[in-house]
Amino acid sequence: MAAPTVVLLPVWGAGHLMPMLEAGKRLITRGSRALSLTVLLIPPPTEEVAADVDAHIRREEASGLDIRFVRLPAVEPPDFRSIEDFVSRLVQLHAPHVRAAMSSLASPVAAFVIDFFCTTLLDVSRELAVPAYVYFTASAGMLALFLRLPSLHEEVPVQFEEMEGAVDVPGLPPVPPSSLPNPVMDKNHPNYTWFVYHGRRFAEADGIIVNTAAELEQSVLAAIADGRCTPGVRAPTVYPIGPVISFSPRTEQSHECVRWLDTQPPASVVLLCFGSGGFFTAPQAHEIAHGLERSGHGFLWVLRGPPAPGELLPSDANLAELLPDGFLERTKDRGLVWPTKAPQKEILARAAVGGFVTHGGWNSVIESLWFGVPMAPWPLYAEQHLNAFTLVAYKGVAVAMKVDRKRTISWRPRSWSER
Known part of the structure; x- marks a missing residue:
């Protein structure tokens, strides 16, 4: 019987694709059980980005590790108002292709690991009875804000920049509204709607894998574990595995x-x-x-x-x-x-x-x-x-x-x- 495989679904951005692949490689090379990696690839939106992704895939395929890349069919690009809106909508359109790809694998699927923009695909993992994990490529502080955002949405009826005082993100010092991420600055924008949606759905995952170190963000990770970021909702299990950094082999000629x-x-x-x-x-x-x-x-x-x-x-x-x-x-x-x-x-x-x-x-x-x-x-x-x-x-x-x-x-x- 074929060894179980861990299915990864990254998005194409350099800050998303490469850290997830590096984490997957660590899993199959340092884990206690025999595993392979299957990476589902959503077609990038431009030829330039596609060329960068292809170059990276060629390097990984030449590594000798048990990694297989499955290219998903293209879909008609959705209407959108920003990159974050575009990615979230595009991923949602790929749900049938993801379901078909995972169902057709010869190896049993041990786990499904998705980028944090891909929470609409948690429904696919549930249908297939496969454990699902979110790979969070940003900090634990950003994860805490994501998890806190659904309740903040109810607590703060105005735009954040119009509120009095600072934003409460458990585990962090009081956050000035001017320091919030761009996608949450306008509550009328689809970006904000998607961020609230993703933050709510994170709690449905079997776990959240974060590219951080426990020593780096102790108070934030403790606040998440204690449920202070998700009042009234089960606190998700968080696995800090960082820092995940990919180092290239040394070459004879330095840059x-x-x-x-x-x-x-x-x-x-x-x-x-x-x-x-x-x-x-x-x-x-x-x-x-x-x-x-x-x-x-x-x-x-x-x-x-x-x-x-x-x-x-x-x-x-x-x-x-x-x-x-x-x-x-x-x-x-x-x-x-x-x-x-x-x-x-x-x-x-x-x-x-x-x-x-x-x-x-x-x-x-x-x-x-x-x-x-x-x-x-x-x-x-x-x-x-x-x-x-x-x-x-x-x-x-x-x-x-x-x-x-x-x-x-x-x-x-x-x-x-x-x-």
């Missing part, structure tokens, strides 16, 4: 950014890097450049430009358009601007890096903590404003940066024709 860092003094360089979705317009890039030049400090700036027409992700930066005249020449002895993707983990591991200006995505946060690099978070979108608050006020591992979130770019298309 150019790494080689440059190895020529710099210890703790002399600040890294500026804003994740797979962060970019800046020319006026913003000019202001950052002026600040770096005036600071007199060394820097490595991974600068990306706005998405190209028809694409979702940032483009390689046109430095002539984004930077002030003469900036590169004036700072060439102490700074490097890198206009495309860069190996963030390898960069953070270098002794020359003494600080990290980051968008505050959770994967970047745990990588920075792993390598002991202090942060200055500049949140751009998603849950990053909450991460920035907790890094400063709860964990004490970052310095606050004053951000006017109404002026910060948070690019989100309403339809694929607006990409």
